[in-house]
Amino acid sequence: xxxxxxxxxxxxxxxxxxxxxxxxxxxxxxxxxxxxxxxxxxxxxxxxxxxxxxxxxxxxxxxxxxxxxxxxxxxxxxxxxxxxxxxxxxxxxxxxxxxxxxxxxxxxxxxxxxxxxxxxxxxxxxxxxxxxxxxxxxxxxxxxxxxxxxxxxxxxxxxxxxxxxxxxxxxxxxxxxxxxxxxxxxxxxxxxxxxxxxxxxxxxxxxxxxxxxxxxxxxxxxxxxxxxxxxxxxxxxxxxxxxxxxxxxxxxxxxxxxxxxxxxxxxxxxxxxxxxxxxxxxxxxxxx
Amino acid sequence: xxxxxxxxxxxxxxxxxxxxxxxxxxxxxxxxxxxxxxxxxxxxxxxxxxxxxxxxxxxxxxxxxxxxxxxxxxxxxxxxxxxxxxxxxxxxxxxxxxxxxxxxxxxxxxxxxxxxxxxxxxxxxxxxxxxxxxxxxxxxxxxxxxxxxxxxxxxxxxxxxxxxxxxxxxxxxxxxxxxxxxxxxxxxxxxxxxxxxxxxxxxxxxxxxxxxxxxxxxxxxxxxxxxxxxxxxxxxxxxxxxxxxxxxxxxxxxxxxxxxxx
Amino acid sequence: xxxxxxxxxxxxxxxxxxxxxxxxxxxxxxxxxxxxxxxxxxxxxxxxxxxxxxxxxxxxxxxxxxxxxxxxxxxxxxxxxxxxxxxxxxxxxxxxxxxxxxxxxxxxxxxxxxxxxxxxxxxxxxxxxxxxxxxxxxxxxxxxxxxxxxxxxxxxxxxxxxxxxxxxxxxxxxxxxxxxxxxxxxxxxxxxxxxxxxxxxxxxxxxxxxxxxxxxxxxxxxxxxxxxxxxxxxxxxxxxxxxxxxxxxxxxxxxxxxxxxxxxxxxxxxxxxxxxxxxxxxxxxxxxxxxxxxxxxxxxxx
Numbered sequence: 001x002x003x004x005x006x007x008x009x010x011x012x013x014x015x016x017x018x019x020x021x022x023x024x025x026x027x028x029x030x031x032x033x034x035x036x037x038x039x040x041x042x043x044x045x046x047x048x049x050x051x052x053x054x055x056x057x058x059x060x061x062x063x064x065x066x067x068x069x070x071x072x073x074x075x076x077x078x079x080x081x082x083x084x085x086x087x088x089x090x091x092x093x094x095x096x097x098x099x100x101x102x103x104x105x106x107x108x109x110x111x112x113x114x115x116x117x118x119x120x121x122x123x124x125x126x127x128x129x130x131x132x133x134x135x136x137x138x139x140x141x142x143x144x145x146x147x148x149x150x151x152x153x154x155x156x157x158x159x160x161x162x163x164x165x166x167x168x169x170x171x172x173x174x175x176x177x178x179x180x181x182x183x184x185x186x187x188x189x190x191x192x193x194x195x196x197x198x199x200x201x202x203x204x205x206x207x208x209x210x211x212x213x214x215x216x217x218x219x220x221x222x223x224x225x226x227x228x229x230x231x232x233x234x235x236x237x238x239x240x241x242x243x244x245x246x247x248x249x250x251x252x253x254x255x256x257x258x259x260x261x262x263x264x265x266x267x268x269x270x271x272x273x274x275x276x277x278x279x280x281x282x283x284x285x286x287x288x
Numbered sequence: 289x290x291x292x293x294x295x296x297x298x299x300x301x302x303x304x305x306x307x308x309x310x311x312x313x314x315x316x317x318x319x320x321x322x323x324x325x326x327x328x329x330x331x332x333x334x335x336x337x338x339x340x341x342x343x344x345x346x347x348x349x350x351x352x353x354x355x356x357x358x359x360x361x362x363x364x365x366x367x368x369x370x371x372x373x374x375x376x377x378x379x380x381x382x383x384x385x386x387x388x389x390x391x392x393x394x395x396x397x398x399x400x401x402x403x404x405x406x407x408x409x410x411x412x413x414x415x416x417x418x419x420x421x422x423x424x425x426x427x428x429x430x431x432x433x434x435x436x437x438x439x440x441x442x443x444x445x446x447x448x449x450x451x452x453x454x455x456x457x458x459x460x461x462x463x464x465x466x467x468x469x470x471x472x473x474x475x476x477x478x479x480x481x482x483x484x485x486x487x488x489x490x491x492x493x494x495x496x497x498x499x500x501x502x503x504x505x506x507x508x509x510x511x512x513x514x515x516x517x518x519x520x521x522x523x524x525x526x527x528x529x530x531x532x533x534x535x536x537x538x539x540x541x542x543x544x545x546x547x548x549x550x
Numbered sequence: 551x552x553x554x555x556x557x558x559x560x561x562x563x564x565x566x567x568x569x570x571x572x573x574x575x576x577x578x579x580x581x582x583x584x585x586x587x588x589x590x591x592x593x594x595x596x597x598x599x600x601x602x603x604x605x606x607x608x609x610x611x612x613x614x615x616x617x618x619x620x621x622x623x624x625x626x627x628x629x630x631x632x633x634x635x636x637x638x639x640x641x642x643x644x645x646x647x648x649x650x651x652x653x654x655x656x657x658x659x660x661x662x663x664x665x666x667x668x669x670x671x672x673x674x675x676x677x678x679x680x681x682x683x684x685x686x687x688x689x690x691x692x693x694x695x696x697x698x699x700x701x702x703x704x705x706x707x708x709x710x711x712x713x714x715x716x717x718x719x720x721x722x723x724x725x726x727x728x729x730x731x732x733x734x735x736x737x738x739x740x741x742x743x744x745x746x747x748x749x750x751x752x753x754x755x756x757x758x759x760x761x762x763x764x765x766x767x768x769x770x771x772x773x774x775x776x777x778x779x780x781x782x783x784x785x786x787x788x789x790x791x792x793x794x795x796x797x798x799x800x801x802x803x804x805x806x807x808x809x810x811x812x813x814x815x816x817x818x819x820x821x822x823x824x825x826x827x828x829x830x831x832x833x834x835x836x837x838x839x840x841x842x843x844x845x846x847x848x849x850x851x852x
Contacts, residue, residue, distance in 0.1 A: 190327035224537030260467035262496035274464035370752035425566035
């Protein structure tokens with residue numbers, strides 16, 4: 001299915017997130033810019049690279065004490081920087097939604113699975129209880145949960161990690177957002193389960209023509225799952241490329257990351273170690 | 289060097305009984321790096337802990353284990369064993385006492401085994417893992433994850449061990465730090481003639497570090513093979529094949545072919 | 551001035567050169583965090599004043615507060631007697647000051663008994679588990695079940711009145727919650743990897759309890775102790791009030807209230823001033839305890 005070229009869903013220009021701490025200013029994100037269309041964009045980086053902070057800043061979920069500024073932060077025509085409380089509440093869930101790392105901590109432990117998903121649905125639509133229940137069961141089936149009725153009545157601690165993440169996906173997808181931000185959604189899962197969960201996400205995103213921002217530290221996974229990749233380090237974007245072109249990446253940080261990964265094929269030789277160049281932090285990064 | 293025969297580990301009683309390890313056997317030669325790979329719940333960490341004698345209070349352990357000709361009795365271990373066999377854990381923050389300085393952490397094994405020249409050993413161990421003496425009096429929360437893991441490794445070297453059990457030593461580290469730590473582990477093994485058992489869920493790490501491996505699932509060994517066989521893509525068991533495919537990355541078509549095992 | 555700067559540099563140095571320097575640095579950083587809470591600092595000042603007053607008693611009082619001056623009984627607060635005099639003509643100000651020593655004595659004695667016992671019972675029960683845990687916790691429950699004042703009264707009735715016996719009675723009824731707290735911490739810690747690491751090293755159980763488990767229980771126990779302190783002082787005052795604690799003529803604040811209570815209407819200062827003293831000190835301990843709890847919260851890395 002071909003789509004005519006259209007305006008991007010999300011435009012981020014020169015995003016900064018700064019925290020004021022007792023030991024000084026911490027610049028978590030320094031001038032990140034990118035656009036997101038109906039595609040899977042991966043943001044990869046190590047800890048402290050600012051990738052999670054970027055995702056949270058888009059949704060206005062930066063922790064208290066953090067200052068967010070940008071030249072432009074636009075979602076489908078709405079300016080997210082100046083949006084008021086009500087507008088943001090409308091956008092969160094129905095416009096942009098977020099899937100987080102560990103369903104143990106992001107699902108409410110004292111509510112049944114069904115109740116939580118229904119709540120997510122009814123916040124953004126005026127459906128009746130009956131309708132909400134039907135939609136919830138349908139959603140559970142869509143995320144490949146085999147016994148939706150049983151899981152509907154279950155509590156989060158009664159389901160496995162992989163199922164918990166699929167429940168999270170169901171919950172976040174039910175208000176039919178245009179963009180999903182997934183922050184390390186599969187890092188807490190086993191490798192085969194990871195891929196199964198991502199397959200569910202993949203199918204839903206292509207079917208609905210959504211945009212996905214996939215944040216992870218796993219370069220291999222992002223390269224094989226996403227369409228485009230942003231590599232972050234020290235709060236800045238070091239390189240931007242398509243997943244297919246990752247092998248030809250030019251920035252020394254990206255090359256360093258690629259080279260230092262052990263592989264099944266590789267021998268027992270020493271892994272080339274990433275040499276951090278301090279100039280990466282001061283150079284302007286990828287210009288927009 | 290290390291011989292495990294029919295190891296069984298059972299947690300809990302009555303209805304809540306859990307067979308964490310079922311009839312596991314493996315054999316590690318001296319100077320070898322042996323990998324134990326599996327997903328969560330496979331029992332790989334439990335095998336390591338049973339070998340280290342850490343399960344006394346919480347589980348029923350049966351089977352025979354022999355380390356360097358010393359037959360291990362139950363879950364208690366001799367002074368000699370504790371000196372020769374060391375362990376490095378997964379969580380770099382969790383494996384260092386938050387209120388102890390690096391110096392205290394490193395001195396403890398020396399004190400327990402009544403070794404001499406403690407201070408020198410501490411400084412030497414720090415050097416061996418690439419940390420300078422300025423780290424001696426820092427607390428764990430003042431140093432980075434990679435540095436903490438190095439301290440863990442330094443602690444394992446203090447008693448001049450022969451065997452080091454490594455429980456997911458790099459899983460909690462950034463990729464670039466992982467490379468450094470893996471290189472460090474390889475160098476130390478060469479220089480000290482160590483024997484390793486490396487537990488990991490990451491096939492690539494195991495393939496890089498080890499010569500032989502056992503694949504575990506649901507407490508049992510599914511397959512034992514050499515790393516060469518792994519590289520030749522000739523695992524005999526479908527579970528291992530699936531694990532291999534999964535470790536290569538996202539492949540939509542391949543995922544549809546995934547089976548549910550046990 | 552120069553000494554101050556170098557001390558501060560030493561405390562904030564990047565690379566500590568010794569274990570004691572590292573420890574002092576940690577204490578200093580906790581102090582900086584503590585200092586940011588004005589209410590907690592007030593608590594600290596109150597307690598510090600208590601200690602100072604008790605130490606300087608011989609110099610700030612005119613008498614030892616025990617002499618009778620029957621011609622001067624029940625005089626209102628004035629220039630000669632700042633807090634007035636009691637029914638036996640003793641200067642109340644002096645008695646309050648000397649009484650502060652008794653209050654501190656009670657506080658110190660109870661702490662010395664209660665903290666080690668609580669830590670020992672709690673950490674052993676929590677770490678070793680099994681039947682040891684069950685037995686120790688049932689023992690703790692037995693002591694926890696007694697209402698403090700009643701048990702104290704019974705003990706004092708059996709052992710005879712007197713300050714030391716009162717303190718013993720209070721200690722016996724106070725140690726249980728500390729054991730509970732220490733046990734809770736021990737239970738959380740005992741499966742941590744650093745404990746496993748110590749076991750792998752072959753550290754003995756006693757060594758693990760002493761060097762690994764106990765240091766992590768200390769903060770909760772200390773916070774609980776300061777928060778309980780108010781209750782301890784009040785119980786001692788209560789016992790004194792009932793005539794079961796410090797015996798006359800000892801200027802114990804509770805006993806002062808008891809003996810002065812009949813004068814409450816016309817000579818209000820006789821029971822009220824010691825009452826205010828108890829109030830202020832209890833408040834001080836509470837505020838200090840709150841402040842310490844905020845500092846020791848694990849999230850702040852203290």
